[in-house]
Amino acid sequence: MIRFFRGLVGIVIILALWQLGSFTGLFPQTYIPPPTTVIPRMFELFGPAFNVADTSSTSSHFVSDLVATMLTWLLALLIAIGIAVPAGLILGSVPSVRVATRVIIEFLRPIPSVAIIPLIIVMLGSGVETKITLAVYAAIWPILFNTIYALDEIDPLLLDTARSFGLGKARTMFTVGLPHAAPFIFTGVRLASAVVLIVVISVEYLAGGVIGIGKFTLDWASGSGRQDVILAVTILAGVIGYLLDGGFLKLQRVLFKWNTVEAGK
Amino acid sequence: MTPMLEVADLRHTYGSGPTAHTAVQNLKFEVAAGELACIVGPSGCGKSTLLRCIAGLIKPSEGTVSLHGDKIDRTPEDLAVVFQDYSRSLFPWLSVRGNVEFPLRSRGVARAERRKRAEEALEWVGLSGAGAKYPWQLSGGMQQRVSIARALACQPSLLLMDEPFASVDAQTRFELEDLLLRVRHEHESTVLLVTHDIDESVYLGDRVLVLSKSPASIVADLTVDLPAQRDQITTRESKNFVALRSEVARLLHNQPAAEPEPVVRPASSAAEDEAAAQRFLEAEREQTRQTSR
Numbered sequence: 001m002i003r004f005f006r007g008l009v010g011i012v013i014i015l016a017l018w019q020l021g022s023f024t025g026l027f028p029q030t031y032i033p034p035p036t037t038v039i040p041r042m043f044e045l046f047g048p049a050f051n052v053a054d055t056s057s058t059s060s061h062f063v064s065d066l067v068a069t070m071l072t073w074l075l076a077l078l079i080a081i082g083i084a085v086p087a088g089l090i091l092g093s094v095p096s097v098r099v100a101t102r103v104i105i106e107f108l109r110p111i112p113s114v115a116i117i118p119l120i121i122v123m124l125g126s127g128v129e130t131k132i133t134l135a136v137y138a139a140i141w142p143i144l145f146n147t148i149y150a151l152d153e154i155d156p157l158l159l160d161t162a163r164s165f166g167l168g169k170a171r172t173m174f175t176v177g178l179p180h181a182a183p184f185i186f187t188g189v190r191l192a193s194a195v196v197l198i199v200v201i202s203v204e205y206l207a208g209g210v211i212g213i214g215k216f217t218l219d220w221a222s223g224s225g226r227q228d229v230i231l232a233v234t235i236l237a238g239v240i241g242y243l244l245d246g247g248f249l250k251l252q253r254v255l256f257k258w259n260t261v262e263a264g265k
Numbered sequence: 266m267t268p269m270l271e272v273a274d275l276r277h278t279y280g281s282g283p284t285a286h287t288a289v290q291n292l293k294f295e296v297a298a299g300e301l302a303c304i305v306g307p308s309g310c311g312k313s314t315l316l317r318c319i320a321g322l323i324k325p326s327e328g329t330v331s332l333h334g335d336k337i338d339r340t341p342e343d344l345a346v347v348f349q350d351y352s353r354s355l356f357p358w359l360s361v362r363g364n365v366e367f368p369l370r371s372r373g374v375a376r377a378e379r380r381k382r383a384e385e386a387l388e389w390v391g392l393s394g395a396g397a398k399y400p401w402q403l404s405g406g407m408q409q410r411v412s413i414a415r416a417l418a419c420q421p422s423l424l425l426m427d428e429p430f431a432s433v434d435a436q437t438r439f440e441l442e443d444l445l446l447r448v449r450h451e452h453e454s455t456v457l458l459v460t461h462d463i464d465e466s467v468y469l470g471d472r473v474l475v476l477s478k479s480p481a482s483i484v485a486d487l488t489v490d491l492p493a494q495r496d497q498i499t500t501r502e503s504k505n506f507v508a509l510r511s512e513v514a515r516l517l518h519n520q521p522a523a524e525p526e527p528v529v530r531p532a533s534s535a536a537e538d539e540a541a542a543q544r545f546l547e548a549e550r551e552q553t554r555q556t557s558r
Contacts, residue, residue, distance in 0.1 A: 157353040164320050164346040165368035165419070166339075175371070179358045258357045258399055 088147025306476030
């Protein structure tokens with residue numbers, strides 16, 4: 001409990017400085033409203049004022065935007081896992097495949113998702129496919145590399161043990177490689193989760209045309225210049241990211257107890 | 266009668282060309298069913314290479330290994346290996362029972378039968394009741410018992426042991442040695458045990474095969490003339506035991522020094538690929554470390 005409160009010290013100081021800045025007029029209130037305005041606004045986002053049952057404007061229903069963003073997050077993360085884990089298992093256990101794909105992977109990896117937005121829009125339009133594709137693209141890397149590295153670090157004696165019991169290559173990959181790599185893969189997924197959230201919201205903001213909290217922010221920024229609403233959404237996105245990460249960490253501790261104990265030795 | 270294990274003219278050379286390193290050569294011996302044979306040799310003489318050839322983990326450059334008459338070219342089903350490093354050869358994500366059941370699972374043994382055999386094997390090594398624990402919750406000696414139980418659960422016709430008691434403390438070592446003797450009498454197992462410990466080889470073995478320095482070949486095949494029931498104190502005091510251990514020690518120490526062999530393993534093309542992949546990965550990892558900061 002004490003640790004929990006200690007963790008809050010930083011955030012309390014920032015909020016206090018922010019409030020002080022607004023109070024003394026250092027931050028002009030029109031651009032940076034004080035936390036006393038922004039934080040209540042964050043809760044109001046879920047209230048009737050921002051959830052008008054009017055379908056003519058997409059920016060009028062925050063909760064559906066939030067649900068859309070989170071569903072996209074989940075879908076993109078699942079697709080990325082579905083691609084990156086099998087690919088990582090193959091790349092991690094067949095050196096010739098790894099060497100053969102090395103150049104293409106090293107070429108693709110540093111390209112930021114945001115940079116290929118125009119290309120993807122031309123190819124897929126600006127619908128939900130676009131943000132999913134871009135988020136998947138960004139999320140693949142941490143999962144893929146964590147899978148490959150985990151297989152690299154596997155103790156050769158474990159593999160020999162499996163072989164000495166007559167297990168073939170494929171079977172060894174699933175019964176030894178995969179469980180060994182699981183905690184590392186999970187860490188990759190946790191890192192990817194944050195990346196996906198960032199990319200999904202960015203693409204919603206930059207590409208438009210879809211519902212989601214990025215689009216919601218864009219609408220409130222371009223029309224009314226309601227800085228308080230924009231900051232409220234920003235902080236909420238931060239809170240969501242924080243909670244997701246915390247959830248993943250908790251789950252990791254429960255699922256991979258054997259690994260944390262080993263590491264703690 | 267065909268011997269349980271027959272090793273004929275075995276030679277294994279790592280690499281090729283001027284940097285080639287021959288680990289074992291001219292190896293020829295047999296192990297009869299129900300026998301416990303110990304192979305003792307100076308460290309680095311190629312004992313592990315020999316064991317890995319027998320286990321089918323590496324393919325020997327020359328010669329054959331046969332298990333009850335069948336030539337081994339891949340890991341045979343009715344063979345089990347206990348490695349020295351129990352902490353690295355048990356699967357940390359599996360419970361003790363899961364570890365013991367692991368080889369049975371891949372052999373398609375039905376669930377109930379698997380459970381039964383695992384419980385039995387754990388009982389043999391004195392670990393009944395520890396099935397639900399995880400390897401990291403056990404002491405080193407207990408972990409090695411789990412590896413032994415795992416090997417026994419396969420009901421192998423040959424049990425290979427690679428310095429199985431080299432990583433535990435002396436007291437545990439005596440316990441495990443006696444455990445092995447008891448279990449093999451109860452199950453009439455055929456065991457081939459590799460060790461660098463002279464006393465251990467004489468104490469455990471029905472036969473002691475003495476290896477030369479690298480490249481290893483057999484310099485002596487001694488029958489251990491000790492009663493089947495052995496005791497850590499009285500057996501080790503007995504005249505026969507002392508005489509035998511001196512003989513083995515003399516055989517090991519009075520060997521003419523072999524020519525110094527280059528230790529560097531020459532790179533075959535596959536090994537080069539592997540090395541290149543490793544370097545590439547290291548660079549990648551470094552990069553990731555930097556970007557993730």
